[in-house]
Amino acid sequence: xxxxxxxxxxxxxxxxxxxxxxxxxxxxxxxxxxxxxxxxxxxxxxxxxxxxxxxxxxxxxxxxxxxxxxxxxxxxxxxxxxxxxxxxxxxxxxxxxxxxxxxxxxxxxxxxxxxxxxxxxxxxxxxxxxxxxxxxxxxxxxxxxxxxxxxxxxxxxxxxxxxxxxxxxxxxxxxxxxxxxxxxxxxxxxxxxxxxxxxxxxxxxxxxxxxxxxxxxxxxxxxxxxxxxxxxxxxxxxxxxxxxxxxxxxxxxxxxxxxxxxxxxxxxxxxxxxxxxxxxxxxxxxxxxxxxxxxxxxxxxxxxxxxxxxxxxxxxxxxxxxxxxxxxxxxxxxxxxx
Amino acid sequence: xxxxxxxxxxxxxxxxxxxxxxxxxxxxxxxxxxxxxxxxxxxxxxxxxxxxxxxxxxxxxxxxxxxxxxxxxxxxxxxxxxxxxxxxxxxxxxxxxxxxxxxxxxxxxxxxxxxxxxxxxxxxxxxxxxxxxxxxxxxxxxxxxxxxxxxxxxxxxxxxxxxxxxxxxxxxxxxxxxxxxxxxxxxxxxxxxxxxxxxxxxxxxxxxxxxxxxxxxxxxxxxxxxxxxxxxxxxxxxxxxxxxxxxxxxxxxxxxxxxxxxxxxxxxxxxxxxxxxxxxxxxxxxxxxxxxxxxxxxxxxxxxxxxxxxxxxxxxxxxxxxxxxxxxxxxxxxxxxx
Numbered sequence: 001x002x003x004x005x006x007x008x009x010x011x012x013x014x015x016x017x018x019x020x021x022x023x024x025x026x027x028x029x030x031x032x033x034x035x036x037x038x039x040x041x042x043x044x045x046x047x048x049x050x051x052x053x054x055x056x057x058x059x060x061x062x063x064x065x066x067x068x069x070x071x072x073x074x075x076x077x078x079x080x081x082x083x084x085x086x087x088x089x090x091x092x093x094x095x096x097x098x099x100x101x102x103x104x105x106x107x108x109x110x111x112x113x114x115x116x117x118x119x120x121x122x123x124x125x126x127x128x129x130x131x132x133x134x135x136x137x138x139x140x141x142x143x144x145x146x147x148x149x150x151x152x153x154x155x156x157x158x159x160x161x162x163x164x165x166x167x168x169x170x171x172x173x174x175x176x177x178x179x180x181x182x183x184x185x186x187x188x189x190x191x192x193x194x195x196x197x198x199x200x201x202x203x204x205x206x207x208x209x210x211x212x213x214x215x216x217x218x219x220x221x222x223x224x225x226x227x228x229x230x231x232x233x234x235x236x237x238x239x240x241x242x243x244x245x246x247x248x249x250x251x252x253x254x255x256x257x258x259x260x261x262x263x264x265x266x267x268x269x270x271x272x273x274x275x276x277x278x279x280x281x282x283x284x285x286x287x288x289x290x291x292x293x294x295x296x297x298x299x300x301x302x303x304x305x306x307x308x309x310x311x312x313x314x315x316x317x318x319x320x321x322x323x324x325x326x327x328x329x330x331x332x333x334x335x336x337x338x
Numbered sequence: 339x340x341x342x343x344x345x346x347x348x349x350x351x352x353x354x355x356x357x358x359x360x361x362x363x364x365x366x367x368x369x370x371x372x373x374x375x376x377x378x379x380x381x382x383x384x385x386x387x388x389x390x391x392x393x394x395x396x397x398x399x400x401x402x403x404x405x406x407x408x409x410x411x412x413x414x415x416x417x418x419x420x421x422x423x424x425x426x427x428x429x430x431x432x433x434x435x436x437x438x439x440x441x442x443x444x445x446x447x448x449x450x451x452x453x454x455x456x457x458x459x460x461x462x463x464x465x466x467x468x469x470x471x472x473x474x475x476x477x478x479x480x481x482x483x484x485x486x487x488x489x490x491x492x493x494x495x496x497x498x499x500x501x502x503x504x505x506x507x508x509x510x511x512x513x514x515x516x517x518x519x520x521x522x523x524x525x526x527x528x529x530x531x532x533x534x535x536x537x538x539x540x541x542x543x544x545x546x547x548x549x550x551x552x553x554x555x556x557x558x559x560x561x562x563x564x565x566x567x568x569x570x571x572x573x574x575x576x577x578x579x580x581x582x583x584x585x586x587x588x589x590x591x592x593x594x595x596x597x598x599x600x601x602x603x604x605x606x607x608x609x610x611x612x613x614x615x616x617x618x619x620x621x622x623x624x625x626x627x628x629x630x631x632x633x634x635x636x637x638x639x640x641x642x643x644x645x646x647x648x649x650x651x652x653x654x655x656x657x658x659x660x661x662x663x664x665x666x667x668x669x670x671x672x673x674x675x676x
Contacts, residue, residue, distance in 0.1 A: 093566050093567070093568045093591070094568055094591065094592045094593070094616075097591065097592065097593040098593060099592040099593040099616050101616070102592035102593075102616050104567075104568075157618070228431050229431070229442075230431045230432055230442075245609065253431070253432065253435065254432045254435065254437040254440035254622075255432070255435045255436060255437045255440075260609075260613070263610075263613065264609030264610045264612075264613050266609075267608075267609030267610070268606045268607070268608060268609060269606070269607040269608075269609060269612065270605075270606060270607075271578075271583065271598075271602030271604075271605025271606060271607060271621075272601075272602045272605070274602075274607065274619070274621060275598070275601065275602050275621045275622050275623075276622065276623070277622070278437050278439070278440050278620070278621075278622040278623075279620070280495070280618055280619065280620035281612070281618065281619045281620070282616070282617070282618035282619070283609075283612060283613045283616075284592075284613050284614065284615070284616040285613075285614070285616075
């Protein structure tokens, strides 16, 4: 089969590789229908994360079950499935608490930018769609594997409730998904912080009510102007830098909440600053498994269309170009078709 | 009148001072019935906070209203009242959200370790008891002015719910009050981290179900043993050091919450560590005003008896000895009687 291998920073190749097989009775093998490039894949691509040896990259996927191990009982060959980027048993105390990315038996999914992918602990990880989806739903279903679920978690961690005022820091695919989540969870005012015209447009289409182009102290001042002088109820931090975290914390009102899903790059949070802010803070790898049944239904119902974050769609063999376009910010997010 | 003045680190004197007067139409003057020494008073006493010039110290108080300004309408002379250590208008957006210590017009109360004290924005700050309290209720009512309200906030910020498992880090007066709060809010298992026998005893009396004497990694391991291997639902961090914050964060389960009320001394929180913990974190100066009506009723009903945290009671004139006993850890908390 064809699989995407990262050899070194900037060196992405689609190569022939052996098809994955069932290695544990809890595994499933999926024929990938669509996969995509994640912002976090760029950490390796940009040399931020070291690459000890070439490896099969990719962790977002939708596809059709090809084969299951003898202990798999919740999905069967032929079903269309979506799974999280982290495999989880969905039965341990952390899974039952809704934090499947902290599963006591969590395993990272890799090798998804390929024609077939092996998914460990399939019963806990995969969710079948109610029926075979129409072609047009595929991109949106694919986002549920990571990016839309991550935006959803940001909104939940930020405790958005009906009537809330929300700020979304970051206009990448996760931030834009966060706008969708904020809208679905009932936020009345959704302030998207963005400087890119195409992303502003998509944010507005997804439900943003205001765009703030300022950053830093000016950005905070602008948010306060829009929020009764005190700041927002909920802030979704979808970037992961020291600056974006401060932007997030300072944009929330006392008693408000920041959900942070941007992977923190050297971020330190000052205890006194957090203390005096009265802001609640929760982050982490999104437990997207927890949201799959609900979000699949919202996609099937046509309520949400997060697939629009894909502004580039390429055959799998052109994965290298997909990475390059995202790295150069020519694309928000690249979908790959095996 | 007699008032407690701090002149320099370690130099506490009770001196003659002019009685406070109404300076704004929203002020009240209270005849102090009881006051006390706060752990935070020790920061000045120990030279951690600079003392630019001698000042009238003290911010915890109960007493009888002596005089009110022309615009005060919710309390009247002769009423027994309790107020927060931070004066608040109780009408601004932050107050209405339940965060009176972030009131847009907040003022610090000082000079309470004295026979009389002036309270600004009295309507928003003071709450009258339903009747004149019996003498035996005075110590418990006094704790509502700060320390019991602070333990309550820690428990609320840690989102204790009926059936929760809670860990209390810190066995000072706030930590012990946190045990009471955890119990009242329905925690089923309350793990007090304490190495002092007398404080362990009080913690057990207040509702703790387990005592953990270990600290650091050993302390975390012990907590996990007691909590299904994953950590506690709720952690009350009542110390404020880097070590106690880490203890708190590592003792909470993924999806759990840490409420931190120990004033952070140079504490830095690592963004990645918080990210991977999936723990929610909220701290701050407790909005004790918010809890006064409820907590007053619990004291009057005999449900809670937080006054037991006072293990030393002295006449106001012996305030210096009261500070010394707390500084030397001979006393948990000192009550002063004008």
